[in-house]
Amino acid sequence: xxxxxxxxxxxxxxxxxxxxxxxxxxxxxxxxxxxxxxxxxxxxxxxxxxxxxxxxxxxxxxxxxxxxxxxxxxxxxxxxxxxxxxxxxxxxxxxxxxxxxxxxxxxxxxxxxxxxxxxxxxxxxxxxxxxxxxxxxxxxxxxxxxxxxxxxxxxxxxxxxxxxxxxxxxxxxxxxxxxxxxxxxxxxxxxxxxxxxxxxxxxxxxxxxxxxxxxxxxxxxxxxxxxxxxxxxxxxxxxxxxxxxxxxxxxxxxxxxxxxxxxxxxxxxxxxxxxxxxxxxxxxxxxxxxxxxxxxxxxxxxxxxxxxxxxxxxxxxxxxxxxxxxxxxxxxxxxxxxxxxxxxxxxxxxxxxxxxxxxxxxxxxxxxxxxxxxxxxxxxxxxxxxxxxxxxxxxxxxxxxxxxxxxxxxxxx
Amino acid sequence: xxxxxxxxxxxxxxxxxxxxxxxxxxxxxxxxxxxxxxxxxxxxxxxxxxxxxxxxxxxxxxxxxxxxxxxxxxxxxxxxxxxxxxxxxxxxxxxxxxxxxxxxxxxxxxxxxxxxxxxxxxxxxxxxxxxxxxxxxxxxxxxxxxxxxxxxxxxxxxxxxxxxxxxxxxxxxxxxxxxxxxxxxxxxxxxxxxxxxxxxxxxxxxxxxxxxxxxxxxxxxxxxxxxxxxxxxxxxxxxxxxxxxxxxxxxxxxxxxxxxxxxxxxxxxxxxxxxxxxxxxxxxxxxxxxxxxxxxxxxxxxxxxxxxxxxxxxxxxxxxxxxxxxxxxxxxxxxxxxxxxxxxxxxxxxxxxxxxxxxxxxxxxxxxxxxxxxxxxxxxxxxxxxxxxxxxxxxxxxxxxxxxxxxxxxxxxxxxxxxxxxxxxxxxxxxxxxxxxxxxxxxxxxxxxxxxxxxxxxxxxxxx
Numbered sequence: 001x002x003x004x005x006x007x008x009x010x011x012x013x014x015x016x017x018x019x020x021x022x023x024x025x026x027x028x029x030x031x032x033x034x035x036x037x038x039x040x041x042x043x044x045x046x047x048x049x050x051x052x053x054x055x056x057x058x059x060x061x062x063x064x065x066x067x068x069x070x071x072x073x074x075x076x077x078x079x080x081x082x083x084x085x086x087x088x089x090x091x092x093x094x095x096x097x098x099x100x101x102x103x104x105x106x107x108x109x110x111x112x113x114x115x116x117x118x119x120x121x122x123x124x125x126x127x128x129x130x131x132x133x134x135x136x137x138x139x140x141x142x143x144x145x146x147x148x149x150x151x152x153x154x155x156x157x158x159x160x161x162x163x164x165x166x167x168x169x170x171x172x173x174x175x176x177x178x179x180x181x182x183x184x185x186x187x188x189x190x191x192x193x194x195x196x197x198x199x200x201x202x203x204x205x206x207x208x209x210x211x212x213x214x215x216x217x218x219x220x221x222x223x224x225x226x227x228x229x230x231x232x233x234x235x236x237x238x239x240x241x242x243x244x245x246x247x248x249x250x251x252x253x254x255x256x257x258x259x260x261x262x263x264x265x266x267x268x269x270x271x272x273x274x275x276x277x278x279x280x281x282x283x284x285x286x287x288x289x290x291x292x293x294x295x296x297x298x299x300x301x302x303x304x305x306x307x308x309x310x311x312x313x314x315x316x317x318x319x320x321x322x323x324x325x326x327x328x329x330x331x332x333x334x335x336x337x338x339x340x341x342x343x344x345x346x347x348x349x350x351x352x353x354x355x356x357x358x359x360x361x362x363x364x365x366x367x368x369x370x371x372x373x374x375x376x377x378x379x380x381x382x383x384x385x386x387x388x389x390x391x392x393x394x395x396x397x398x399x400x401x402x403x404x405x406x407x408x409x410x411x412x413x
Numbered sequence: 414x415x416x417x418x419x420x421x422x423x424x425x426x427x428x429x430x431x432x433x434x435x436x437x438x439x440x441x442x443x444x445x446x447x448x449x450x451x452x453x454x455x456x457x458x459x460x461x462x463x464x465x466x467x468x469x470x471x472x473x474x475x476x477x478x479x480x481x482x483x484x485x486x487x488x489x490x491x492x493x494x495x496x497x498x499x500x501x502x503x504x505x506x507x508x509x510x511x512x513x514x515x516x517x518x519x520x521x522x523x524x525x526x527x528x529x530x531x532x533x534x535x536x537x538x539x540x541x542x543x544x545x546x547x548x549x550x551x552x553x554x555x556x557x558x559x560x561x562x563x564x565x566x567x568x569x570x571x572x573x574x575x576x577x578x579x580x581x582x583x584x585x586x587x588x589x590x591x592x593x594x595x596x597x598x599x600x601x602x603x604x605x606x607x608x609x610x611x612x613x614x615x616x617x618x619x620x621x622x623x624x625x626x627x628x629x630x631x632x633x634x635x636x637x638x639x640x641x642x643x644x645x646x647x648x649x650x651x652x653x654x655x656x657x658x659x660x661x662x663x664x665x666x667x668x669x670x671x672x673x674x675x676x677x678x679x680x681x682x683x684x685x686x687x688x689x690x691x692x693x694x695x696x697x698x699x700x701x702x703x704x705x706x707x708x709x710x711x712x713x714x715x716x717x718x719x720x721x722x723x724x725x726x727x728x729x730x731x732x733x734x735x736x737x738x739x740x741x742x743x744x745x746x747x748x749x750x751x752x753x754x755x756x757x758x759x760x761x762x763x764x765x766x767x768x769x770x771x772x773x774x775x776x777x778x779x780x781x782x783x784x785x786x787x788x789x790x791x792x793x794x795x796x797x798x799x800x801x802x803x804x805x806x807x808x809x810x811x812x813x814x815x816x817x818x819x820x821x822x823x824x825x826x827x828x829x830x831x832x833x834x835x836x837x838x839x840x841x842x843x844x845x846x847x848x849x850x851x852x853x854x855x856x857x858x859x860x861x862x863x864x865x866x867x868x869x870x871x872x873x874x875x876x877x
Contacts, residue, residue, distance in 0.1 A: 034816045036856070041819050177819040185809050194810035254866060255827065277822075282866075294686075295859065297498055297513060297872060304869035315867030320827055321858040 011040035014226035015183035016364035033198035042325015049086035116171035249284035269306025423522035425453020427717025430732025436485030438740030496859025497685035525675035534636030558668025655781025691850035694773035695721035705738035795826020830855035
């Protein structure tokens with residue numbers, strides 16, 4: 001089958017890119033294997049642009065772990081451009097939600113006004129928060145520091161053993177699975193074709209890409225790899241080298257209950273948030289891993305402890321299910337967006353790591369612009385795959401490093 | 414953490430059989446079951462209050478006593494095993510506390526549950542499974558209703574119907590989906606276990622005496638009512654079980670017991686990572702097993718109806734053989750002794766096979782069963798999902814459990830799809846015109862039984 005563009009990967013990123021291209025008039029084919037562990041289905045759907053980029057989205061970021069700085073009382077923020085990038089994505093949700101609803105009938109449950117509250121349990125956490133506030137600029141309204149009393153006034157169901165809190169008023173949430181589904185349907189309604197299948201082989205035929213899945217075949221002059229944690233393997237099929245690796249996250253989900261948590265919560269142990277249908281989601285571990293999606297009793301226990309510590313009343317809730325997802329990690333924790341430096345018409349929309357959902361709208365825009373040759377609203381430069389070639393560092397070997405199991409708490413306190 | 418030689422999950426005939434043989438060979442064994450007493454669904458023990466009304470099944474009582482007498486078996490009733498992790502490591506919870514077991518061998522024997530297809534009105538109060546009605550009568554001595562209809566397929570229907578009749582419950586009719594003449598194709602000469610034949614004929618005689626009609630080739634098309642069901646609409650079925658709606662009839666009834674055979678409870682095996690295979694005649698997805706009922710995961714065995722529906726006698730034989738195989742594997746039994754001891758159980762199993770095959774053929778689910786489903790018929794009760802929502806997700810390319818789940822929340826409720834998926838997967842196969850096996854199984858995510866967050870948080874420190 002001859003088409004304009006093939007997008008491989010039907011998670012939130014692939015669907016967003018397919019939608020952007022289809023609505024720009026491209027004949028898009030979206031191929032998706034729905035493999036166990038896709039990060040879209042394991043994401044809690046936090047739109048924590050500020051919290052995640054300064055390292056408090058849920059305790060820890062790999063970047064901070066691997067670049068310990070004696071001056072810091074906690075994880076270091078990622079470079080400023082990353083936060084600006086996430087903020088650019090986050091800003092689109094209030095508009096995006098109603099638009100998707102109108103196009104597809106699906107309410108992706110964009111929530112505003114809840115914010116993200118990071119709980120500070122100890123004095124050194126408070127000190128760390130001060131350093132982050134300095135980094136942001138003291139007057140920044142992206143982050144507000146609260147006393148223990150202010151935290152409890154905000155939400156009385158929280159523990160009273162607190163040293164304080166940090167509130168990020170703009171960090172809200174969305175339903176990641178419905179977001180992917182809505183983008184997928186929007187793309188299909190705009191003329192894209194969706195194929196549930198697993199790409200087994202990719203060949204080059206002149207300037208085209210030939211994709212094989214069973215007896216099916218697609219020929220396309222343009223290929224977008226948006227396959228999350230599996231993107232590195234797909235790039236390899238085309239002969240490209242892409243340092244994207246799986247980073248496992250285990251999650252606990254409770255039964256539904258009426259609205260109880262006023263804000264999304266993040267702590268040094270875990271994050272805790274209540275989705276609009278009432279389930280409380282507690283996540284997550286951050287493990288450099290293989291492609292296995294198993295959960296471990298000890299890790300689940302630690303997450304449950306973290307949640308009960310933050311909100312003691314949650315202890316009586318029944319756990320409905322637990323599972324693990326595989327985030328697409330990169331050595332510098334930045335996503336990989338735009339063209340491959342060597343292979344013409346090969347594009348990436350991957351490496352979203354912990355922030356793929358909040359970054360999805362701006363990711364789709366950047367990638368679609370680079371394919372369509374238009375100018376995006378945000379510079380693409382920091383996210384180009386070229387950076388791995390220009391600056392070959394120790395990260396090349398990190399892919400092979402042994403998988404480690406550890407929860408968020410290990411590296412924060 | 415506790416490390417017995419063998420952990421057996423499920424105290425029905427299969428689990429008791431496995432525990433008895435393992436313990437007889439000198440192994441230490443922990444047997445866990447969720448009910449207050451051992452026996453499983455088939456040999457369920459009555460509560461003391463109801464004991465006078467219903468006498469326990471004699472063979473069940475015998476097995477129970479043997480297990481209780483065995484010094485090698487620690488029985489833990491009222492306990493839930495809610496997942497099998499790498500190791501195998503099995504957390505077992507009871508009243509808010511959790512012990513993690515790390516046995517040398519694990520036997521999974523959780524039994525089966527009833528297959529209930531959705532139809533208009535199936536969520537009305539008064540609609541239940543024959544098994545639920547049986548528990549009400551046998552265990553608690555409670556009447557499920559005044560005018561009861563049983564519908565579905567298989568020998569369990571007349572069995573429950575006759576138990577209801579004996580308990581004094583008013584049974585109006587039994588509707589069996591397959592034609593009467595199919596039942597005459599059973600290999601009657603093959604009943605070399607005469608007690609089964611006697612039991613079956615006894616049920617039919619009870620129904621005849623009570624003038625309860627068995628209507629063959631009939632199926633439910635709708636249940637009507639207000640706060641509780643009041644009417645059952647049924648119609649004649651063709652060879653594919655598609656109803657002929659022009660000959661629809663209604664009967665007054667306050668209770669409908671509907672069960673189209675059984676589905677193996679494979680979720681523990683699935684969470685252990687055991688490979689599954691699709692065996693339509695055994696109720697759907699079952700763990701792949703070798704001749705001694707070992708699964709694809711080292712040290713994990715699966716026996717009884719939970720590994721492929723075949724009834725209590727087969728279940729016990731499978732359990733016994735697996736128990737012996739484990740004893741040989743752990744060095745507690747010489748290979749020669751194993752051969753000798755397993756032989757009678759193997760013979761029993763072999764004798765049951767022809768009857769089982771014939772029953773499977775008669776009672777196999779036919780695709781017409783789903784023809785009475787309307788757009789607004791709920792298919793997932795937990796999430797209150799109507800069929801039209803699922804169908805629309807199929808139209809947008811979802812074609813398996815994982816993709817439907819994320820698109821519609823199908824199977825995201827407390828049952829994790831255990832109850833809706835057996836029927837929904839067949840409906841999807843029908844819609845997409847593919848085989849049910851291509852649609853795939855549902856996924857199993859711990860905890861497979863309810864556990865509180867606090868209970869999870871207090872799990873013992875040694876758990877990895």
